[in-house]
Each structure stands twice: as C-alpha cells, then as structure tokens.
Amino acid sequence: xxxxxxxxxLLNGTHTNIRITGNRFSSISTTIAPEQDDxxxxxxxxxxxxxxxxxxxxxxxxxLRGYADDMPLFPWLNDHIWPFEAKMTSDDIYIxxxxxxxxxxxxxxxxxxxxxxxxxxxxxxxxEMGVRACLGVTVMDNLGEEKLRKSFDLIEEYQEKxxxxxxxxxxxxxxxxxxxxxxxxxxxxxxxxxxxxxxLSETEKEVADCVAEHGLTPVRxxxxxxxxxxxxxxxxxxxxxxxxxxxLKERGVAIAHNPVSNMKLSSGxxxxxxxxxxxxxxxxxxxxxxxxxxxxxxxxxxxxxMIAKCNYGPETLPVDVLKQWSLTNGxxxxxxxxxxxxxxxxxxxxxxxxxxxxxxxxFNMSSNWFYASNCEAINTMICDGKILMRxxxxxxxxxxxETAKRCSMKWMK
Amino acid sequence: xxxxxxxxxLLNGTHTNIRITGNRFSSISTTIAPEQDDxxxxxxxxxxxxxxxxxxxxxxxxxLRGYADDMPLFPWLNDHIWPFEAKMTSDDIYIxxxxxxxxxxxxxxxxxxxxxxxxxxxxxxxxEMGVRACLGVTVMDNLGEEKLRKSFDLIEEYQEKxxxxxxxxxxxxxxxxxxxxxxxxxxxxxxxxxxxxxxLSETEKEVADCVAEHGLTPVRxxxxxxxxxxxxxxxxxxxxxxxxxxxLKERGVAIAHNPVSNMKLSSGxxxxxxxxxxxxxxxxxxxxxxxxxxxxxxxxxxxxxMIAKCNYGPETLPVDVLKQWSLTNGxxxxxxxxxxxxxxxxxxxxxxxxxxxxxxxxFNMSSNWFYASNCEAINTMICDGKILMRxxxxxxxxxxxETAKRCSMKWMK
Numbered sequence: 001x002x003x004x005x006x007x008x009x010l011l012n013g014t015h016t017n018i019r020i021t022g023n024r025f026s027s028i029s030t031t032i033a034p035e036q037d038d039x040x041x042x043x044x045x046x047x048x049x050x051x052x053x054x055x056x057x058x059x060x061x062x063x064l065r066g067y068a069d070d071m072p073l074f075p076w077l078n079d080h081i082w083p084f085e086a087k088m089t090s091d092d093i094y095i096x097x098x099x100x101x102x103x104x105x106x107x108x109x110x111x112x113x114x115x116x117x118x119x120x121x122x123x124x125x126x127x128e129m130g131v132r133a134c135l136g137v138t139v140m141d142n143l144g145e146e147k148l149r150k151s152f153d154l155i156e157e158y159q160e161k162x163x164x165x166x167x168x169x170x171x172x173x174x175x176x177x178x179x180x181x182x183x184x185x186x187x188x189x190x191x192x193x194x195x196x197x198x199x200l201s202e203t204e205k206e207v208a209d210c211v212a213e214h215g216l217t218p219v220r221x222x223x224x225x226x227x228x229x230x231x232x233x234x235x236x237x238x239x240x241x242x243x244x245x246x247x248l249k250e251r252g253v254a255i256a257h258n259p260v261s262n263m264k265l266s267s268g269x270x271x272x273x274x275x276x277x278x279x280x281x282x283x284x285x286x287x288x289x290x291x292x293x294x295x296x297x298x299x300x301x302x303x304x305x306m307i308a309k310c311n312y313g314p315e316t317l318p319v320d321v322l323k324q325w326s327l328t329n330g331x332x333x334x335x336x337x338x339x340x341x342x343x344x345x346x347x348x349x350x351x352x353x354x355x356x357x358x359x360x361x362x363f364n365m366s367s368n369w370f371y372a373s374n375c376e377a378i379n380t381m382i383c384d385g386k387i388l389m390r391x392x393x394x395x396x397x398x399x400x401x402e403t404a405k406r407c408s409m410k411w412m413k
Numbered sequence: 414x415x416x417x418x419x420x421x422x423l424l425n426g427t428h429t430n431i432r433i434t435g436n437r438f439s440s441i442s443t444t445i446a447p448e449q450d451d452x453x454x455x456x457x458x459x460x461x462x463x464x465x466x467x468x469x470x471x472x473x474x475x476x477l478r479g480y481a482d483d484m485p486l487f488p489w490l491n492d493h494i495w496p497f498e499a500k501m502t503s504d505d506i507y508i509x510x511x512x513x514x515x516x517x518x519x520x521x522x523x524x525x526x527x528x529x530x531x532x533x534x535x536x537x538x539x540x541e542m543g544v545r546a547c548l549g550v551t552v553m554d555n556l557g558e559e560k561l562r563k564s565f566d567l568i569e570e571y572q573e574k575x576x577x578x579x580x581x582x583x584x585x586x587x588x589x590x591x592x593x594x595x596x597x598x599x600x601x602x603x604x605x606x607x608x609x610x611x612x613l614s615e616t617e618k619e620v621a622d623c624v625a626e627h628g629l630t631p632v633r634x635x636x637x638x639x640x641x642x643x644x645x646x647x648x649x650x651x652x653x654x655x656x657x658x659x660x661l662k663e664r665g666v667a668i669a670h671n672p673v674s675n676m677k678l679s680s681g682x683x684x685x686x687x688x689x690x691x692x693x694x695x696x697x698x699x700x701x702x703x704x705x706x707x708x709x710x711x712x713x714x715x716x717x718x719m720i721a722k723c724n725y726g727p728e729t730l731p732v733d734v735l736k737q738w739s740l741t742n743g744x745x746x747x748x749x750x751x752x753x754x755x756x757x758x759x760x761x762x763x764x765x766x767x768x769x770x771x772x773x774x775x776f777n778m779s780s781n782w783f784y785a786s787n788c789e790a791i792n793t794m795i796c797d798g799k800i801l802m803r804x805x806x807x808x809x810x811x812x813x814x815e816t817a818k819r820c821s822m823k824w825m826k
Binding site for chain 2: 063065066067069070071072073076099102103106260262263264265266269289292293294296299302303305306307309310311312313314315317318319355357358360361362363364367368371372373374375376397398400401404405407408411412
C-alpha cells in the first residue's frame with residue numbers, strides 16, 4: 001500500500017517529516033526520507049494539526065439552510081422546519097448529507113455525531129465521502145412500536161459495517177421520550193455498546209415542563225431513571241444548575257455545546273466557566289444548518305470562546321481548553337484512537353497554510369487558528385490515512401453541489 | 414478608459430449585465446452587450462452585492478495578531494499591547510496597514526474607519542492598496558501641545574490628497590481627553606468638515622470614572638461640552654441607558670458596534686434591540702486585531718446578529734437590519750456615494766460565488782451571506798471601478814505577507 005510522506009511540515013512549532021502508512025502515522029522524524037512509491041507532499045508552508053470533531057449535528061438539514069430565519073422558536077419549528085422535513089425522502093436525506101459532509105471536509109471536520117431519520121441514507125453518504133461519524137437513530141414515542149423496532153434493528157444492521165462509522169441510539173429529548181423508552185434506549189445502548197445521544201435542557205420551557213410533568217428537572221429525571229452514564233452524549237445542556245453539572249460529571253456524561261444555535265434561537269447561556277472549572281467532558285457541535293446556518297467548527301469554536309469570555313471574563317476558555325473541547329475530547333468520547341499527530345495514532349490531519357494572511361504574524365498558532373483564521377487556510381484534509389481534500393478540492397464537489405441545488409428546487413416558493 | 418462588463422451577473426435574484434465606466438456603474442440591463450475594449454467578466458455563477466464598511470478599527474494592529482490573548486483587560490494592555498506599540502516605527506505602521514488591507518480586501522471590506530498613530534504611513538499604505546478609508550489622527554492630552562499641533566496639521570495636509578481617503582480627528586476616549594481638547598477637536602472637525610471619531614462608553618469602569626470625575630456619564634459629559642453632532646462616529650457605546658441612546662440619536666451621532674471585541678474583552682452587551690428600535694445610525698466594526706483577532710466583517714456581522722438574538726430574542730437584527738448596519742449606513746455616514754449596485758453610484762462591489770457550498774440551497778441569499786458563508790465565497794472585489802481582487806488573488810499579496818512576517822520577528826520571544 002502506498003504511503004503518504006509529508007515533507008518538512010510544521011508540527012508544534014518545528015519542521016519535521018511525517019510518514020503515514022495505511023491508516024496510521026508510522027513515523028515522525030527530521031531524518032526520514034520518502035520511499036520510492038510514497039505520495040510526497042511538499043509541506044514546508046503547512047502546519048499539521050488534528051481536525052475537528054463536530055459533537056452534535058443533524059447533517060441532512062443542510063438542505064434547510066436559510067429556509068427560515070430570524071423567527072421565534074415555535075412558529076419557526078411548526079410552520080417552517082417540520083413541514084419541510086415531512087416532505088424529505090430518503091434520497092433527499094442522502095443528498096443533504098453529502099452536501100453537509102462536503103462542507104465539513106472543507107472546514108476541517110473529520111468526525112460528526114449525528115441525530116436524524118432514515119440513517120441508512122446518512123450512512124451511505126458518509127461511507128462514500130470517507131469521514132468518520134457516529135450516526136444516531138432517533139427514537140421517540142410517537143413513532144409507534146413497529147417503527148421503533150425497525151429503528152433498533154437499523155442500529156444493529158449498520159453497527160459493524162464500516163470501521164469509520166458507528167451507530168447510536170438517539171432518544172430525541174426529555175419532552176418527546178417517555179420513561180419507558182428512555183430506559184429501553186439506555187439498556188439497548190449498554191447491551192450493544194453504543195453511544196446514547198440526546199438533547200438535554202436546551203430551553204427554559206423544557207425544564208419547566210419536565211418539572212411540571214415529572215417533578216424533576218431533565219437531568220435529575222434522567223438520572224432517576226438510571227439513564228445517565230459514560231456512554232451518553234447530551235446536546236445543549238444550557239439550563240442546568242451547579243448540582244446538575246456535578247451529576248453529569250459523576251455519571252461521565254459527555255456534553256455537546258452548541259454556541260451558535262443557542263445564540264440564534266435565544267436558548268440561553270451555556271455555563272462555560274462552571275463547565276471548564278468542573279472539567280466536565282465538553283465538546284463543541286454546530287447543531288443543524290437551520291439553526292446556525294453552517295457546519296463550520298472553526299467558526300463555532302470562536303463563538304464558543306467569545307460567548308464564554310463575554311459572560312465570564314476574558315480568561316475563560318483559553319486556547320488550551322478550546323483544543324480539548326473541539327479537538328481532543330471527541331476522539332476520547334467516541335473511542336477513536338486519534339486526536340493527536342503522533343506515531344501509532346490514526347492518521348487524521350489538517351494541513352494549514354502558514355502563508356494565509358490570518359496566520360501572519362504567527363506569535364501563537366493556536367490563537368491564530370481559533371480566533372483569527374477561517375477554513376480557507378485548510379489546504380489538505382486527511383482522514384484514516386486517505387486524502388479527502390487537497391488544495392481545497394474535494395472529489396466530486398461540483399456534482400454534489402449541482403445535485404443538492406436541483407434537489408432543493410421542490411421547496412422553492 | 415477601459416470599462417468593465419459583468420456578463421449575466423445575479424443582481425437581487427435576477428441575472429443581468431452591468432457596465433462600469435470610470436469609477437461608476439454606467440448601465441445595468443439584460444439588453445446591453447460588451448463594447449470592443451471592455452474587460453468582460455463572465456459572471457453567471459456570481460451574485461453582485463455591495464461590500465462591507467468597517468466602521469471602527471486600528472489597521473496597523475494587525476501586527477499584534479495573537480500577541481496576547483485570554484487575559485484580563487489591564488494586564489493585557491499594560492504588560493503586552495502598549496509595550497509592543499511603543500516599539501512600532503513608521504515603517505511597521507506602513508507594513509501592518511498593508512497586511513490589514515490585504516485581509517480586508519480578501520474578506521470584502523471596501524472602506525475602513527481607522528484610529529491610530531503615524532497616519533501618514535497609514536495613508537500611504539491605503540493609497541497604494543486602493544481601498545477607501547477615513548483615517549483618524551489620534552489626539553489625547555498626554556501628547557503635549559507640539560505633537561497635538563502636528564496632529565492637526567497632518568489632517569490638513571492629507572485631507573484632500575486622495576478622493577478615496579478622508580482624514581478625521583480622533584480624540585481617543587473620555588478618560589484620555591480633557592474638556593478643552595474635546596472642544597478644540599470638535600471645533601476643528603466642524604471647521605474642516607471632518608469626522609470626529611472616538612471611543613465611547615466601552616466599559617463599566619470608564620462610565621464610573623467619568624461620573625466620579627465630571628459628575629456625568631460619558632455621553633452626557635460630551636453632550637454638555639457640545640461635542641456630539643452628526644459628524645461624530647462613536648465606537649463601542651456599550652454602557653448607555655435609554656436616555657443616552659436618545660441623546661445620541663437626536664445629535665445624529667453614528668455608532669460603531671464591535672461585537673467580537675466587546676465579547677473577547679468582556680466589555681458588556683451592546684443594546685442591539687434598543688438601537689434597532691430607536692433606529693440609531695449603527696454600523697459594525699471589527700476593532701483592531703489584538704481584540705478580535707481578525708478584520709473579517711462577514712464574520713463580525715454574524716457575531717452582531719447572534720449576540721443580539723441571544724440577548725434579545727431570535728427576531729432581533731434580521732438580515733434587512735444587518736444590511737443597513739454593515740453595508741449601507743457606512744456610505745451615508747462617511748458621505749460616499751455608494752452602498753448599492755445602481756446606475757450612477759460609485760462602482761464598489763463584491764462578486765459572490767453561488768457555487769460555493771455555503772450558498773446551497775439558496776432560499777435566501779442574504780441569510781446565506783451573513784449566517785452561513787464566509788469570505789472564501791468572494792471571488793472578486795471592485796473598488797471605485799478598479800478590480801482589487803480577482804479569483805481571490807490580490808496584487809502583491811505574497812510580498813505583503815513576506816514583509817509582514819519579517820517585520821514581526823523583532824517581537825518574537
């Protein structure tokens with residue numbers, strides 16, 4: 001198998017050579033030289049960094065980009081988003097997911113944690129595009145038993161189909177899932193060793209409704225059901241108190257923070273400082289394209305930093321914590337042997353162009369990457385030892401865009 | 414003189430042809446054809462939109478990008494920013510300004526309102542790079558009378574030197590400028606018909622100190638001195654009450670809102686909803702590169718929208734208001750006959766690539782531009798009838814970047 005040889009690349013501030021054999025970094029040294037069949041990339045103007053993990057999104061919703069904006073939550077959902085989604089076919093889901101992954105590759109995201117419908121179509125698009133993912137099959141009571149059973153069957157069917165893609169159970173949210181279905185989902189996830197991915201405490205209304213119905217806040221209610229454990233990824237987690245943050249920490253629940261979505265929908269302020277101090281397993285996610293309206297993790301990371309500093313002071317979320325939240329906690333939570341550029345690790349990487357004006361001057365590369373730059377500086381993306389983008393070109397991108405444009409026509413007014 | 418002919422370009426949702434003769438749009442019609450010497454741009458995949466106005470920045474501070482981050486305000490200023498600036502020569506200012514303008518052109522900004530030192534060097538860089546600007550010569554009491562007089566002389570010397578560049582008086586802030594110097598600056602600005610550009614009510618401390626010293630808040634104090642009028646551009650304006658917003662409106666003061674800087678330095682929340690409802694003349698600015706860390710107005714506009722929605726509800730700052738704040742209020746405030754793509758107007762424009770994945774689908778182009786996209790979608794930038802960027806290439810960009818890199822070496826630890 002052909003190896004990739006990155007010549008004279010900048011790694012943590014010094015130039016070196018990196019060899020990728022198969023799907024792993026096989027050697028990193030100034031003294032190695034390319035072998036005869038190696039694909040050599042002249043990389044002296046590039047810095048190599050780990051790619052982003054998008055901890056919570058709904059990829060197929062890229063087809064809803066810009067469909068409804070600047071609206072209060074319930075008219076937005078009831079009159080626009082849900083009627084749109086009701087018309088989506090399996091083909092649309094496939095097309096929307098390809099568009100989403102194209103955008104993710106171009107903005108440096110190597111892995112996404114999804115929650116949506118018709119996940120076989122999402123799986124197909126993901127497998128073809130070559131990124132990593134954990135695909136959450138949504139379950140909620142109003143599906144009815146037959147569809148629920150099919151949902152669980154789908155997880156089993158696809159769980160082992162690709163080393164890059166795992167499946168998860170995704171009980172939608174405390175207000176759409178009964179105690180019975182929470183317990184069933186959690187048991188399923190434990191038995192089948194999958195992630196349990198859900199929305200949690202996103203809005204004040206959700207918390208108030210949960211207290212009214214169950215006499216407990218969402219975190220406490222789920223904890224009382226025995227649902228919370230270290231295989232859980234909870235998205236949003238905006239309206240929680242100190243004790244709930246501790247409960248989440250003790251149970252090992254990972255948290256997906258979605259700053260742009262929380263801001264755009266006016267959901268509330270994520271407790272960034274408390275989460276940083278308690279060292280909860282926080283990751284960053286973009287949410288879907290209808291509440292963002294993109295899947296750009298570099299931008300999302302800057303938003304996470306800025307809203308945290310705004311609310312809790314300029315020292316909150318320094319770049320080292322941002323790295324954990326957007327680059328290194330993800331691989332740990334999802335059990336992927338990646339997240340750093342080191343011999344033996346899975347070969348996932350971005351090559352950032354140090355001649356891009358946003359990296360000049362270069363007093364602090366991480367600060368430039370998170371605060372000053374944008375995805376245009378990403379020249380190359382490598383996932384699992386394969387080059388998915390080179391010189392900002394992704395395979396088939398014109399066709400993916402053309403197909404998505406045509407597909408969206410049916411929703412044009 | 415050679416004209417530019419934009420063939421089949423998308424303008425407000427329909428395709429047409431646009432001719433630019435000299436520095437103005439000379440005709441817009443589906444029926445015109447290119448003349449023999451016209452420079453023809455095949456533009457069927459591009460939408461034409463007005464470029465951004467950056468209402469408040471310190472361009473030379475691009476050289477301080479990433480020099481100090483994640484710090485409280487006063488150690489940041491005292492121990493890092495000010496000692497850095499003390500070492501800056503006129504050459505550094507020139508080099509930093511070129512780097513800043515390169516970044517501005519690449520991110521679609523055609524005009525910037527600056528405040529800094531050694532503005533002759535800033536003028537030279539701006540004139541060479543070909544963008545519009547209003548260059549504020551900073552005045553504050555600790556300069557002493559001789560330097561103050563030289564500052565005012567500099568304004569007169571450069572005021573008429575270029576049709577693209579005006580000069581302004583920039584009394585730094587209420588805490589660095591005495592009542593006498595405020596009055597002198599305001600009178601000078603009126604006599605010489607210039608903008609008066611200053612920081613105002615940026616932090617709580619500034620307001621408290623002003624009340625302690627003068628018995629009035631900064632807005633009321635400046636108003637009592639007769640400083641506030643329709644030639645004023647006040648930057649930040651975070652800590653103001655309803656009555657102060659009304660005073661600013663009645664006096665016709667334009668306001669430069671700097672969302673990222675206010676968030677990064679934890680200065681406070683801009684009163685977006687009240688400003689929108691009172692229809693004050695608000696514009697958006699990036700502030701300098703040490704509190705941002707870029708000059709990207711598209712990103713800044715998204716930040717302005719998101720922090721407004723976060724604090725005041727999802728309907729706050731819809732795209733139509735964002736257009737006013739970042740595209741059309743600027744030309745009005747600075748007296749530039751531009752800000753729309755229309756016959757007779759100055760020919761300033763961006764060509765946005767509709768095949769960029771962030772514009773797919775295209776239910777709402779403005780929403781895609783402000784919320785989903787980024788500057789990579791800008792293919793071409795035209796200022797005053799001249800093409801400053803084509804296919805994302807700016808004249809001399811390699812040299813500008815190389816020079817700035819070399820220049821920054823002296824601050825590397």
